[in-house]
Amino acid sequence: MTITTRICYTIIVQMNKQAQYKTDLCLGGDVMRGRGHHAGRAARKRRQKRESAVQSVSMCHQLPYVRLMKFLHQRGFTSTPLQPALFADTGRGLQALRGIKPGQLVLSLPESCLLTTSTVLHSYLGQYIKSWKPRLSPLVALCVFLVCERHLGEASDWFPYIDVLPAAYTCPAYFADDVVAALPSGARRRALEQREAVREIHSSHRDFFRSLQPILSRPADEVLTYEALRWAWCSVNTRSVFMSHPSNHSLCGQDVYALAPFLDLLNHRPDVQVEASFNDVTRCYEIRSVCGTPRYRQAFINYGSHDSQRLMLEYGFVAPCNPNSVVYVEADLLCDVLRGDGGLDQKIKFLKENNFLHNLTVSSDGPSWRLMTALRLLSLPQTLYNLWKAVLLGQVLCEEREAWSVRTARTLCQRLLQESRAALDKISGLLGRSDQRVREQLHVVESLRQEERCILGSCLEALEGPPGQSGELLSCQPDVDEAR
8 A cells, every 4th residue: 555545544534533523413413402313314314425425535636647537538538427536445446526327328438548459569569479479368468568568667658557557466466375375275276376377477478578678678587577477467357348359360369358547447346237348339448337326426337246256366356245255165175074975986076077066155045056966966875876867957855865965064164164264363363464565465365254254154044944845855765884
């Protein structure tokens, strides 16, 4: 967090405290004057209006954003009802200067303002990329361009945009080892894969990086470092919008990236609906509100129906009150809980062959259908192999096997809850002895683990009731030799 950001946050906190103090005085005065229910409701509305106005600090007069808006206006961007602001809960975002009605066009960014592979290929990098074999991917081309433009500093045409990009990210590619270790097992594996993927991109393109020496003022190995490429990769991965481009013989692979200055300041909220796409008629990337935004409130966009693990892995944050949030049950945990079953290997193999070992989850409402289906199959003895396929097709078992499946689901939740609590204890200890950079990463993982703890607690409550049954039960005999 920069010094300016910390000062802005201090201002927000102080303003909120003052507003709350004044609110308390107003409410106390109304009660003392005996105005009753209607006065309380009016005071509440006044308080909400005041709070909505003071929970943000405009950034539109700060030099970086003045330069950004000038840069965009020179490229054809016109006025918008949004302004950059710092919010107490989400940090940097866009604030509505006036009420935005449902269906209203919120933002229209001309194609000339978008940073795409076309931008890169028409730049000084174009001749190097077009002549290089093997061909680069669109992602690598964009990353290299960002690094080179950042290297140019204020001499870069895109400096006003580069200057407002985050200096670092809270994506797993940036995570310290202790932070990665605090993740749930599945997320930890994917985080390590992400980190390794970025390292592989850097190591496999070193020869191309060195070919750019004629346009660099310092040795290529000092400019196109792993850290610089990681920053660029996260910038593209977290901030680009989907925009399909025609295939280009100079690049290999699907080209769907577009960096959208100003537009990428919009934060995600899972309950917000917008229409976002590139308009082939106006040649602008457009955002249209579905539900509208009140005046002075933060305008949001929806990145998609992602659970919190996906948001953390791809974008580096966890959204509060996410209706899509789940906790994943990994195959390793299933095998550990059921390791006494002599036929477990064959059952796991059967589940894997039928694509039933991934996306096993629990939510606040209880275990998912996929998880319960997998557990029903795992509850069967090998002597009832003929019923395995019927179970995967959705058939519910006899009452005893169904009860076993519910008990096992409860055991899985208890194990996951223990792991979550242990991880939160570990994070608490790390927070006290880590620097600011690592603390920011830890707070993201802490939010994920806290959400996980709440989901598992609610799921365990849901599992306390009698197991639900639907349709005709399959008749099956319990396996007396099965270890439980």
